Amino acid sequence: MRFWRIVLAASALEAAALSAVLGLLQLASGFNGWFDALTNFAPLTGLVGVLGAVLAIASLPRGRQRHIVLAVAGIGLLSTAVRMGPEVFRPLPHARTASIHPLHMLTFNVWNENFDIPGTVKAIKDADVDVVDLQEASEFMKQAKDSLLQRYPYLVQCKPYWICQDVILSKRPVLASGAILPSLPPKDGELNLIWMKTTGPDQRPFTIVTTHLAWPIPPGPQREERRKLIAAMQPLIGPDTILAGDFNLTPWSGALRELDRGLTPMVRRTHGLFSWPANIPRIRKPSPLPVLPIDQIFAGPAWVDSTVKRLPRAGSDHYGVLATLTR
Numbered sequence: 382m383r384f385w386r387i388v389l390a391a392s393a394l395e396a397a398a399l400s401a402v403l404g405l406l407q408l409a410s411g412f413n414g415w416f417d418a419l420t421n422f423a424p425l426t427g428l429v430g431v432l433g434a435v436l437a438i439a440s441l442p443r444g445r446q447r448h449i450v451l452a453v454a455g456i457g458l459l460s461t462a463v464r465m466g467p468e469v470f471r472p473l474p475h476a477r478t479a480s481i482h483p484l485h486m487l488t489f490n491v492w493n494e495n496f497d498i499p500g501t502v503k504a505i506k507d508a509d510v511d512v513v514d515l516q517e518a519s520e521f522m523k524q525a526k527d528s529l530l531q532r533y534p535y536l537v538q539c540k541p542y543w544i545c546q547d548v549i550l551s552k553r554p555v556l557a558s559g560a561i562l563p564s565l566p567p568k569d570g571e572l573n574l575i576w577m578k579t580t581g582p583d584q585r586p587f588t589i590v591t592t593h594l595a596w597p598i599p600p601g602p603q604r605e606e607r608r609k610l611i612a613a614m615q616p617l618i619g620p621d622t623i624l625a626g627d628f629n630l631t632p633w634s635g636a637l638r639e640l641d642r643g644l645t646p647m648v649r650r651t652h653g654l655f656s657w658p659a660n661i662p663r664i665r666k667p668s669p670l671p672v673l674p675i676d677q678i679f680a681g682p683a684w685v686d687s688t689v690k691r692l693p694r695a696g697s698d699h700y701g702v703l704a705t706l707t708r
Contacts (some may be wrong), residue, residue, distance in 0.1 A: 389440035397433030410635045414600025420632040423464045430457030464633040482583035485510035488625035489701035491521040497696025504695040514591035515548040537577045547574030570605030578598025587621035610644035620683035647679040656700045683708040
C-alpha cells in the first residue's frame with residue numbers, strides 16, 4: 382500500500398508542476414508565439430492542475446508537503462482562470478425579442494477523412510439553415526454536392542476546388558462572390574478565403590465569408606495568415622458581414638484576441654463553444670467530450686444573437702456550429 386501512495390504522491394507533484402509551468406508560460410504568451418500556442422490548451426492545463434490537487438489530497442497526509450503540492454497546482458489553476466475568465470464572462474449582443482426573419486447560418490469543417498458522409502449531409506440538411514460554410518470540403522462535395530444542391534441550390538467554391546477546400550452554400554441567389562487563393566503549389570502562410578453576397582430571409586443583402594487557418598504550431602505561418610486575413614477583410618467588412626470558419630484558435634489565445642481587434646467592428650459570437658474533437662482521428666470513434674473551441678463566427682454590428690450552438694455529432698472530427706442571428 383505504501384508503494385502506491387508513493388506513486389500517487391509523485392504523480393501529484395508532477396501533475397501540479399506541469400500545470401504550473403504551462404500556466405506561467407501561457408501568461409507570457411504576449412512575448413512569444415510558441416507560448417501563445419500553448420494558451421489554446423488552457424482547459425487541459427487546468428484539468429492537469431485539478432488532477433494534481435486530487436492526487437495530493439488522496440496520497441499525502443495533511444501537512445507541509447500536501448500544502449506545497451496544492452499551492453503549485455493552484456498556480457496552474459489560477460493561470461487558467463486568468464486566461465479563460467474574461468472570455469467566459471464576456472457579454473454578447475443578444476436579441477431582446479424574437480425576429481420574424483432570423484438568419485440561420487452554419488459553419489462546419491466536414492473533414493477530409495469524414496467517415497459518414499451520408500450522416501453529415503443529413504445533419505446539414507436537417508439544420509435547414511439559410512447559408513452553410515464548409516471547410517475541408519473537396520472530397521466531401523464529390524459525394525454530397527448533388528444532395529446538398531437540392532436544399533441549397535446556390536454555391537460558391539474554390540477553383541480549382543482542391544486548392545482551398547472552402548465552400549459556401551445558400552438557399553438564395555448569389556449577388557456577388559470572390560476568393561483569395563493560395564499560389565500553386567501552396568506555400569506556408571498563404572491565406573485561403575471565399576465570400577458570397579446574398580440575401581437573408583428579410584430580403585436584405587449581407588456578405589458571408591469563410592476561411593480555414595493553419596494550426597498555430599509552428600506560429601509563423603498562421604501569424605502570416607492572420608495578418609493577411611485582417612487585410613483581406615477590410616473591404617468586405619460592413620454592418621451586415623459575417624465571417625465564419627475553422628480558425629484553429631481558442632478564444633483565450635492572444636492570436637484570436639488579435640483577430641478580435643483587427644476585425645473590428647465585427648464581434649466574435651462564439652465564446653467557449655467547444656467544437657473539436659467530435660470524433661477521434663485515426664480510430665474514428667466518438668470523443669468523450671470536445672476539448673477545444675476552434676470554430677468561430679464573427680458578425681457585424683447590425684446582427685444580434687439569438688442562439689449559437691453545436692450540431693449533433695456526424696462523421697467529422699469537428700462539430701458544426703449553428704448561429705441564429707437577427708438584425
